[in-house]
Amino acid sequence: MKLSISHQTVYRYDHQVRNVVQSLRLTPSVFEGQKTQEWRIDVTDGIRGPGFRDGAGDWIEGWTVRGPTDQITVSITGNVETRDLAGVLRGHREMINPLTYLRDTRSTAPAANLTKLANSVTDRTDILDLAHGLAAAVGEAIAYRPGVTEASTTAAEALKLGEGVCQDHAHALIAVARLRDLPARYVSGYLHSTIDGEAHDAAHAWAEIHVRGLGWVGFDAANACCPDDRYVRLGSGLDAADAAPIRGISSGRGAEQMDVSVQVQEAEQSQSQTQS
Template identity: 75%
Template sequence: MKLRIVHQTVYRYDLPVRNLVQSLRLTPSVFEGQRTHDWVIDVSGGIRGPGFRDGAGDWIEGWTVRGPTEEVVVATSGRVETRDTAGVLRGHRELIHPLAYLRDTVATRADAALRDLAAGVTDASDPLGLAHRLSAAVSEAIAYRPGRTEFHTTAAEALAQGEGVCQDHAHALIAVARLRDLPARYVSGYLHSTAGGEAHEAAHAWAEIHVQGLGWVGFDPANRCCPDERYVRLGSGLDALDAAPIRGIAAGQGIETLDVAVNVEEVERFQTQSQSQTQS
């Protein structure tokens, strides 16, 4: 599938901020399931700093904005060609050992209800089957309903409410997978459409579970599927905060507001086959 992505994040401040430093994880991953044809990142008034590939295989860029300023726009656009790998993350180079992803965070820490959910999955004959069953259990336990949770909502809180969004599904799946001794991590990215074909004009998130002998396998409980050619992978982490596409700090007393617009559209073909600008 050939996808064109436009992603814009606008930060506004009621009082000018003096300086802003950001760490951006906004470059598509390098693996067999996707190829980046061109990709541009721009920060209004920003100075691009050094970039590096971290131990998880994600490309990180540093940016600095010298104020005073009341608005900063982070704009990303590009074209990515994807193919279905049945959710398996093949050809992705990383250094962190999978067992590091058994570590809990505040967002994924299990309570009694999450432990009961994890223990209730008993009809799996192998680790891959267990991962699929855990994902299905999370899908059943948490209904997809936007606007009912917030960024800092934990997996335990989302399960108690019985509703949430893709972030909550991912956190809950990570929690129950780790309870069953399966390394699991949070993945940020984009989704072209839902399984039913409805447009999905937002950034998306899912989980990856490490299966012995197979490697990292993606699971999207919010859509009851494994990532396929509709998905574009950006990066990963222990939870949503750790895997955030944009992290930063501003010097000043202004109150920050945030607007995000994402558009992912399929194109029949790329007019030019430009060389990938993804860092290797």
């Protein structure tokens, strides 16, 4: 599938700030399931710094805005050709030992309710089957409902609430997988649509679990599926904060407000709409 992506993040400050430094993890991953055809990143009045590929295989680049300014816009446009690999991250080069992803964070810390959910998945034939079972259990335990959780909500809190968004599903799945001694990590990216073809919040997140013999395999508990050709992978980390597409610091006392707009369309459809 050929996907056209437009992603804009606007930061507004109630007082002017200066010397804003951002670290962007906004370039699609390099693996057999996706090929980037065009990709452009722009930062308002920004100076592009050096970029590098980290040990997890993610491309990270730095930007600086000297200011003073009360608004910064990060814009991404591009086209990515994707292929369905049944969730397997085949051909992705990285140097970090998978066992690193057994380490807990605040967002994925063990709790009694998470342990109970992890141990409820039994009678599995192998690791892959266990991973599928854990993903299904999380999807059943946490209903998708926007607006009921926050960025700081932990996996245990979302499970207790029984509701949340894709970030909560990913954190909960990572937590229960680690409780079963399976390395797991958080993935940020884009999603063209849900499994039934309905519109979806295009900025998306899911989890990857390391399966011996296969490597990293993606599981989207929020949509009860493995990532396919509707997904575009950007980067990964121990949790949402670690895998954040944009990180930044600034000099000044301005309170920050952020607005995000993301559109993902099939490229042919986008072109036909432009011509009509």
